[in-house]
Amino acid sequence: MSRLRLSVSHWGTFRAEVVDGELRRIEPFEHDPDPSDLIRVWPEMLTSPLRVSAPLFRAGWLEGDGGAGRGEDHFVRVGWDEALDRTAGELARVRRDHGDAAIFGGSYGWSSAGRIHHARSLIRRFLYAFGGSTDQVMNYSYGAAQAFIPRVLGTTAAIGSHLTSAESIGEHCDIFLAFGGLPARTWAVQSGGASAHVHGRFLSQLSGLRLVNISPSKADLDGVEAEWLPIRPNTDTALILALTREVIRAGRHDRAFLDRYTEGFAPFAAYLAGESDGTEKTADWAAPICGIPAGTIRALALSLPGRRVMLSANWALQRARHGEQPFWALAALAAVLGQIGLPGGGFGFGYGSSNAQGNPRYGTPLHGLPIGANPARSVIPVARVADMLLDPGGSYRFMGRTHTYPDIRLIYWAGGNPFHHHQDLNRLRAAFRRPETVIVHECHWTATARHADIVLPATTTLERNDIGGSSREPYLLAMEKLVEPQGEARNDFDIFADLAERLGDRARFTGGRDEMGWIRHAYGRAVQEMAERGVTLPDFERFWERGYAEIPAPPETYVMFSDYRADPEAHRLNTPSGRIELFQKDLISETEGRQPGHPAWLDPEEWLGAPLAQRYPLHLLTPQPARKLHGQMEGSGYVAEGKRDGLEPIRISERAARDRGIVEGDILRIFNDRGACHAWAQVDPALHDDVVMLATGSAYDPDGREDRGSNPNVLTRDIGSSELGQGCAAQSCLVEVARLDQPLRPVRSHRPPRIVTPGDMGQE
Numbered sequence: 001m002s003r004l005r006l007s008v009s010h011w012g013t014f015r016a017e018v019v020d021g022e023l024r025r026i027e028p029f030e031h032d033p034d035p036s037d038l039i040r041v042w043p044e045m046l047t048s049p050l051r052v053s054a055p056l057f058r059a060g061w062l063e064g065d066g067g068a069g070r071g072e073d074h075f076v077r078v079g080w081d082e083a084l085d086r087t088a089g090e091l092a093r094v095r096r097d098h099g100d101a102a103i104f105g106g107s108y109g110w111s112s113a114g115r116i117h118h119a120r121s122l123i124r125r126f127l128y129a130f131g132g133s134t135d136q137v138m139n140y141s142y143g144a145a146q147a148f149i150p151r152v153l154g155t156t157a158a159i160g161s162h163l164t165s166a167e168s169i170g171e172h173c174d175i176f177l178a179f180g181g182l183p184a185r186t187w188a189v190q191s192g193g194a195s196a197h198v199h200g201r202f203l204s205q206l207s208g209l210r211l212v213n214i215s216p217s218k219a220d221l222d223g224v225e226a227e228w229l230p231i232r233p234n235t236d237t238a239l240i241l242a243l244t245r246e247v248i249r250a251g252r253h254d255r256a257f258l259d260r261y262t263e264g265f266a267p268f269a270a271y272l273a274g275e276s277d278g279t280e281k282t283a284d285w286a287a288p289i290c291g292i293p294a295g296t297i298r299a300l301a302l303s304l305p306g307r308r309v310m311l312s313a314n315w316a317l318q319r320a321r322h323g324e325q326p327f328w329a330l331a332a333l334a335a336v337l338g339q340i341g342l343p344g345g346g347f348g349f350g351y352g353s354s355n356a357q358g359n360p361r362y363g364t365p366l367h368g369l370p371i372g373a374n375p376a377r378s379v380i381p382v383a384r385v386a387d388m389l390l391d392p393g394g395s396y397r398f399m400g401r402t403h404t405y406p407d408i409r410l411i412y413w414a415g416g417n418p419f420h421h422h423q424d425l426n427r428l429r430a431a432f433r434r435p436e437t438v439i440v441h442e443c444h445w446t447a448t449a450r451h452a453d454i455v456l457p458a459t460t461t462l463e464r465n466d467i468g469g470s471s472r473e474p475y476l477l478a479m480e481k482l483v484e485p486q487g488e489a490r491n492d493f494d495i496f497a498d499l500a501e502r503l504g505d506r507a508r509f510t511g512g513r514d515e516m517g518w519i520r521h522a523y524g525r526a527v528q529e530m531a532e533r534g535v536t537l538p539d540f541e542r543f544w545e546r547g548y549a550e551i552p553a554p555p556e557t558y559v560m561f562s563d564y565r566a567d568p569e570a571h572r573l574n575t576p577s578g579r580i581e582l583f584q585k586d587l588i589s590e591t592e593g594r595q596p597g598h599p600a601w602l603d604p605e606e607w608l609g610a611p612l613a614q615r616y617p618l619h620l621l622t623p624q625p626a627r628k629l630h631g632q633m634e635g636s637g638y639v640a641e642g643k644r645d646g647l648e649p650i651r652i653s654e655r656a657a658r659d660r661g662i663v664e665g666d667i668l669r670i671f672n673d674r675g676a677c678h679a680w681a682q683v684d685p686a687l688h689d690d691v692v693m694l695a696t697g698s699a700y701d702p703d704g705r706e707d708r709g710s711n712p713n714v715l716t717r718d719i720g721s722s723e724l725g726q727g728c729a730a731q732s733c734l735v736e737v738a739r740l741d742q743p744l745r746p747v748r749s750h751r752p753p754r755i756v757t758p759g760d761m762g763q764e
């Protein structure tokens with residue numbers, strides 16, 4: 001038997017046995033204390049019938065149908081040379097006739113682990129090298145916070161890049177409030193490559209302290225003793241404001257902290273007291289909004305002062321209308337309690353949202369190919385993609401300024417799946433029919449590939465060499481090619497290199513290095529950086545042979561904002577006042593009064609307290625899928641184990657099920673004015689009565705406005721969090737569900753589209 005070679009995915013590091021060029025067996029990385037079951041999917045993903053097997057052109061595009069057939073058409077098989085010639089030709093034509101910004105190359109998506117072959121980085125490097133393109137800024141994960149929070153806290157560190165360490169919490173914290181819980185499910189994953197899963201270790205630090213799960217779902221905090229406060233979705237801000245007001249009413253706020261470290265407490269406090277709008281934000285005020293009894297809110301508030309408190313919120317809270325507010329309000333509550341910068345106290349966003357939050361600050365050095373600057377200087381906030389395509393020249397507000405949408409003629413995507421990640425997919429489908437040409441590199445037949453005109457087959461990580469890991473985790477990982485590319489798949493790197501050559505300068509993209517050249521270069525930089533930190537890494541050959549290099553943890557325990565607390569002058573924050581801003585006057589003028597200047601309860605429009613709830617009385621939440629990374633494992637047997645009739649489960653409360661005559665296992669139609677999809681009922685005894693939960697990740701398989709499968713993004717609303725952050729607002733969505741009484745139309749997404757070979761027309 002040959003030695004087991006190492007490879008890496010966002011959902012886990014593993015070793016593989018390869019016999020006669022075939023992947024026989026995989027086993028978890030020897031240093032992963034708690035590997036995720038998800039790695040089991042790899043052998044299937046590699047050879048899936050859904051692999052894109054050859055370069056293809058959409059039939060209607062060849063006939064000049066103006067995009068009408070996108071998503072419905074069959075494809076024509078072509079050779080690589082012809083595919084690359086046409087792709088390079090289309091890029092050159094659109095640049096010449098419409099300018100560089102007419103190419104949309106934001107290409108949002110997680111791509112694969114491994115830094116050298118990271119598709120989204122490569123496509124931007126390629127496009128920027130030849131004039132640039134329209135890009136996307138921020139992300140779907142925490143876009144509202146990413147755009148807005150630096151404005152009031154001066155940093156994005158609080159959104160998950162450097163949170164107060166688990167050890168510090170274990171040692172010092174008395175009360176841990178977990179808004180959205182701390183689900184093990186999301187900790188399966190780490191962008192760049194999960195190597196050591198530590199959710200269990202994190203929870204063990206919390207045992208013995210008072211832990212409160214504030215979430216519509218009890219299952220969001222499992223495996224450790226916790227209280228559960230079932231909250232209505234999107235109402236956390238109201239609860240947090242009421243907790244804050246009750247602390248102030250009791251005179252228990254930390255005046256010394258507020259004076260020294262914050263700006264604008266007075267106008268914020270006036271709002272809480274009702275001086276600015278006539279409504280005092282008491283527990284009695286919040287109770288009917290968030291569905292938690294006033295007595296419970298008041299008792300919780302009064303239990304906080306004088307204790308070491310960590311206020312944690314997961315990213316889902318801000319993927320909502322006015323998603324900027326709960327995070328800002330939580331930071332304000334932490335300030336009112338005087339907890340910011342204390343060991344085990346303060347706040348943190350994302351403890352519940354991916355592996356290794358609260359790890360020591362390893363700062364594992366990972367370097368991909370440089371992307372460079374975008375000469376086209378054209379960007380949109382990431383989730384405004386459909387608006388842009390539908391409204392060229394239209395204006396919109398973002399981060400305090402007015403911007404104009406470019407006129408997009410060509411879409412180029414590699415490493416993402418907008419028909420997974422975007423909201424209101426029927427609207428996106430209409431938007432995708434607008435441009436002249438859509439080019440997609442994919443490994444698998446996603447809905448995005450089905451909506452393209454030119455589809456180029458990409459390799460997966462298993463078919464190439466790379467270097468991976470995450471800055472938050474302790475291993476640099478050598479990713480060794482395991483098998484030859486399947487079908488005619490090629491590396492994105494090689495595709496872009498060949499396109500660059502056709503555009504006149506191969507080296508402008510490759511930088512004169514090949515795959516192993518870039519891997520050695522990345523490792524060399526890591527060796528140098530670690531040497532500066534006094535750590536000697538093994539030489540490249542030894543690293544590659546062994547499969548990993550370990551990065552030691554720094555000796556000090558990390559506490560967010562501890563330096564600021566110690567010396568607020570020397571460590572001024574990057575905000576207008578240099579302090580934590582609880583009020584910003586400019587917000588009011590910039591938004592012409594549409595936003596108040598402090599954290600505030602703002603109506604999310606689609607929530608259980610809205611008039612629309614008369615017609616659509618259930619709040620749909622769309623969490624991350626347990627058996628997948630986003631849409632990536634669709635079509636596998638591993639994922640199918642969780643399905644029935646090709647459909648995903650939808651969690652529904654006992655009461656909501658009873659009221660509708662639904663029992664466990666029933667097939668449901670989930671609908672609102674935007675569309676409908678299907679799922680089987682999983683009755684959940686520990687879910688908020690008026691909430692249903694359907695995970696993302698099911699392939700979009702449209703039949704008119706109905707999705708044949710279980711994709712909740714036909715239901716979600718395509719609107720920005722607000723004009724401040726313009727993040728996606730996927731979690732603000734009302735629906736109704738009913739037992740399906742007609743036969744289900746079979747799901748088609750497990751089969752590739754029809755492919756014909758020229759000269760052999762009509763054959764499949």
Ligand SMILES: Nc1nc2c(c(=O)[nH]1)N[C@H]1C(S)=C(S)[C@@H](COP(=O)(O)OP(=O)(O)OC[C@H]3O[C@@H](n4cnc5c(=O)[nH]c(N)nc54)[C@H](O)[C@@H]3O)O[C@H]1N2
Nearest residue numbers: 109110112119140141415416417421441458622630631730
């Ligand atoms: N309703 C709702 N929608 C959501 C969310 C939600 O909470 N609710 N969450 C949002 C969030 S947080 C995120 S991050 C997004 C995720 O959205 P995406 O990141 O777009 O989802 P993925 O399925 O990971 O898409 C990555 C794609 O890259 C492809 N790929 C993998 N490796 C390679 C490669 O080497 N080369 C090429 N060319 N392609 C490759 C995969 O096959 C896959 O199709 O979804 C968002 N959408």
Ligand SMILES: Nc1nc2c(c(=O)[nH]1)N[C@H]1C(S)=C(S)[C@@H](COP(=O)(O)OP(=O)(O)OC[C@H]3O[C@@H](n4cnc5c(=O)[nH]c(N)nc54)[C@H](O)[C@@H]3O)O[C@H]1N2
Nearest residue numbers: 141180186189214215233234314315316353623624629630
């Ligand atoms: N297995 C797996 N893990 C993943 C991913 C995956 O695809 N699969 N994706 C990764 C990515 S890209 C990201 S960005 C992170 C996302 O991490 P999160 O945003 O933390 O994950 P979600 O599953 O969307 O939401 C977690 C929980 O938040 C609760 N919640 C939703 N809305 C509200 C609300 O308004 N108030 C309160 N109090 N609670 C609410 C829901 O009950 C839900 O179960 O997950 C990462 N981890």
Ligand SMILES: [Mo]
Nearest residue numbers: 139140141142
């Ligand atoms: Mo994400």
